[in-house]
Amino acid sequence: MSRFFSSKHSALTPYTPGEQPKDRKFVKLNTNENPFPPSPNAVRLACEAAQKLELYSDPEVLPLREKFAEVYGIDKDEVVFVNGSDDILNFAFMAFCDKDHPAVFPDITYSFYKVFASLHHVPYEEIPLKEDFTVDVNDYIGIGKNIFIANPNAPTGMAISRDDVEKIVSSNPDNIVLIDEAYVDFGGESVIPLIRKYKNLFVTGTYSKSRSMAGARLGFGIADRELIADINTLRYSTNPYNINLMTTAAGIGSLTDEEYTKKNIGVIKENRAWTAAELEKLGFKVLPSCTNFVFAMHPSFSGECIYKELRERGVLIRHFNDERIKEYNRISIGTMDQMEALIDALKEIVK
Ligand SMILES: *Cc1c(COP(=O)(O)O)cnc(C)c1O
Secondary structure, X not given: OOOOOOHHHOOOOOOOOOOOOOOXXXXXXXXXXXXXXOOHHXXXXXXXXXXXXXXXXOOOOHHHHHHHHHHHOOOHHHEEEEOOHHHHHHHHXXXXXXXXXXXXXXXXXXXXXXXXXXXXXXXXXXXXXXXXXXXXXXXXXXXXXXXXXXXXXXXXXXXXXXXXXXXXXXXXOOXXXXXXXXXXXXOOOOOHHHXXXXXXXXXXXXXXXXXXXXXXXXXXXXXXHHHHHHHHHHHHHHOOOOOOHHHHHHHHHHHOOHHHHHHHHHHHHHHHHHXXXXXXXXXXXXXXXXXXXXXXXXXXXXXXXHHHHHHHOXXXXXXXXXXXXXXXXXXXXXXXXXXXXXHHHHHHHHO
8 A cells, every 4th residue: 555545545445356367268157247248239339339439429328328217117317327336336335325324235245335334434234145155134124224134145045026125215214225126137036127226226238248248347336326326427427338339339239239148147047057957966066156157166175176176177266265255156057068167076076
């Protein structure tokens, strides 16, 4: 830390992204990327947009918002686009939380929530998941704090129902309930249809997973228009051009090709079922998944051992050191070839 770094950030521990190795070709199952390329429509429109890079991007992101509103059945003023959904989470903590409006989230969840809380000096409480790693909805009823829940949750892969989310939202009318739907397309129940009923519900989503656009950095927030206006106040106070021309164009292209996205999601779900069954045959305990990853542990091998042995065999998965989940690993679902490579390597390890 330099002597110039503001003391207001001295306690900050940054988020640790999953590795993006460059040295050797791994079977890369560590960051929940989609194994399939983006829609050809997205690529074509992005290339066309690249011809006009001398111009600023549209700060209102209007054509993308209009297309999105049509596809998702909302109004264009009920959505804001951002530079990856990490950007919207940052804005949400900045907009709605402070020392009088603390945050709560599960103890096992997307570890970025904690980082944003620290960055914005927001007091927070971590509520333990139940023993089986599910969210206990009762813990959040009338809690009177801003609530952040990834649904489906990461890295567990498990989801709560729309009815359960509604119970949480309706019992905390004076607080924001943010539902992070990064993985919803792989098997969760979206609560987007509830945004008109509840002015305190804020839904976030991303193009990184189901739409195969992690490298484009495109995320969104969906909520009552007043909440969206608050986010825009902050967006225009930091970087109104936070979405570049090519990403905006690719975002529209993806929305013109819903069949393509659906087809890929279908394949990933099939590969997920196959992988879970094969892991179980090898003695793994696999949590039920509504996402594009599985969370698994082996009773005879430590989580770290499985991670290291796979890495030596060229397969990269994600291991976390947190006490409660250190015996588990998160394995992204890729193509059938990738999943076969994983299972072959594991057969060698556990034999
Ligand atoms: C991947 C992920 C995100 C972030 O996605 P980006 O749009 O790529 O920033 C947000 N929340 C959860 C739970 C995720 O797993």
